Amino acid sequence: MEAVVVKGLSKVYDKDKTAVDAVSFSVNQGEIFGLIGPDGAGKTSIFRMLTTLLLPDGGSAAVDGFDVVKDYKQIRDRVGYMPGKFSLYQDLSVEENLNFFATIFNTTVEANYHLIKDIYIQLEPFKTRRAGKLSGGMKQKLALCCALIHKPSVLFLDEPTTGVDPVSRKEFWEMLKQLKAQNISIVVSTPYMDEANLCDHIALIQSGKILSVDTPANIVRSYPEELYAIKAENMHALLKTLRQYDQVLDSYAFGEYAHVAFKDKQPDFKKIKSHLKQQGLTAIDLKKTEVTIEDSFIKLLKN
Ligand SMILES: Nc1ncnc2c1ncn2[C@@H]1O[C@H](COP(=O)(O)OP(=O)(O)OP(=O)(O)O)[C@@H](O)[C@H]1O
Structure with missing residues (x-):
């Protein structure tokens, strides 16, 4: 029972x-x-x-x-x-x-x-x-x-x-x-x-x-996408840039990083970094990251 x-x-x-x-x-x-x-x-x-x-x-x-x-x-x-x-x-x-x-x-x-x-x-x-x-x-x-x-x-x-x-x-x-x-x-x-x-x-x-x-x-x-973590010196500018970037499916602040899902299943790190640099961002760190419960929650809320 x-x-x-x-x-x-x-x-x-x-x-x-x-x-x-x-x-x-x-x-x-x-x-x-x-x-x-x-x-x-x-x-x-x-x-x-x-x-x-x-x-x-x-x-x-x-x-x-x-x-x-x-x-x-x-x-x-x-x-x-x-x-x-x-x-x-x-x-x-x-x-x-x-x-x-x-x-x-x-x-x-x-x-x-x-x-x-x-x-x-x-x-x-x-x-x-x-x-x-x-x-x-x-x-x-x-x-x-x-x-x-x-x-x-x-x-x-x-x-x-x-x-x-x-x-x-x-x-x-x-x-x-x-x-x-x-x-x-x-x-x-x-x-x-x-x-x-x-x-x-x-x-x-x-x-x-x-x-x-x-x-x-x-x-x-059951999280549908691969997730990436990106950090830059100016977090505020990074989030704004990511929101306007046509390759980005979803992005949000997650601790000291931004969590990002890209349209491309195998995103080109070099191309992304160069785009971010062109937008004036410095000290860029980009890596793949594990999905957490919090990411799932954010995704479900947006749906
Ligand atoms: N006695 C009440 N009269 C009117 N509204 C209420 C009453 N009790 C709770 N609410 C409202 O119902 C909603 C859910 O409240 P509830 O306390 O169940 O949520 P919670 O998830 O436990 O949040 P919290 O941790 O803040 O208590 C809230 O919008 C709250 O303002």
């Missing part, structure tokens, strides 16, 4: 503001599924509908085989939810927060300690500290423990690594891998494209619509 099945799910705010637009996807048991998209894409609304905190305006969704509208009580026992903001009681200590979440789910910290042990060990030295006084990375670990303490079968994590330092982000994904190994299904949202590669399947989402659902590798593989 699939952990989550979403069919044509929609949410409309204020009568005409469609935040989630007939979204469909499914999450396999025991996999990490990523909802990848920018702010305002509709990720939080999807999470809130799947965790029964918000009623859908169209379509259907099932979590662990239970309908999010009819069977909300069963779902609440089965899911763990780590919202993007305000999931902890800032004035309660680390251990008080954890005990509180265990109690509202009618269980104890001891009963499911094995699930959180590896994470909680890192928090134990601060167990009497108020949650509000923890670092970003520590808060995130405590929030994960609180979402896990009732032994959910499906875990929903809404942007758990936003605003967290790179080391803590990496550690967090290691923890998710361990939870996956314990057969917990995980749905996680993130605006960070590099985290997409750590998921088994991803849905790319923008303005409430799903642009693509597949494995990260398949999404990258």
